[in-house]
Amino acid sequence: MTGTTMIVLIVFISVGFGVMYDMYKKHLEFKEKTFNLNQQNDLKNESLEQKITTLEHRIQVLEKIVTDEGYSVQKDINNL
Numbered sequence: 001m002t003g004t005t006m007i008v009l010i011v012f013i014s015v016g017f018g019v020m021y022d023m024y025k026k027h028l029e030f031k032e033k034t035f036n037l038n039q040q041n042d043l044k045n046e047s048l049e050q051k052i053t054t055l056e057h058r059i060q061v062l063e064k065i066v067t068d069e070g071y072s073v074q075k076d077i078n079n080l
Contacts (some may be wrong), residue, residue: 001009
């Protein structure tokens with residue numbers, strides 16, 4: 001192997017490792033962004049699930065009120 005060939009080989013290896021390091025760094029940045037977005041989405045989902053639970057409970061209460069016999073009697077009285 002000549003000296004020129006060794007120099008070219010060293011340059012290619014150095015550039016190759018530099019490119020691979022940059023790719024790895026970008027990959028880690030992407031994973032961190034994805035992780036942060038997933039955490040935000042999880043918090044939003046929990047909040048929405050709590051709201052849905054609250055609304056379902058309120059709907060059940062309203063259904064009990066509407067299906068109650070006293071409500072229909074009161075409605076008939078109001079219609080008179």
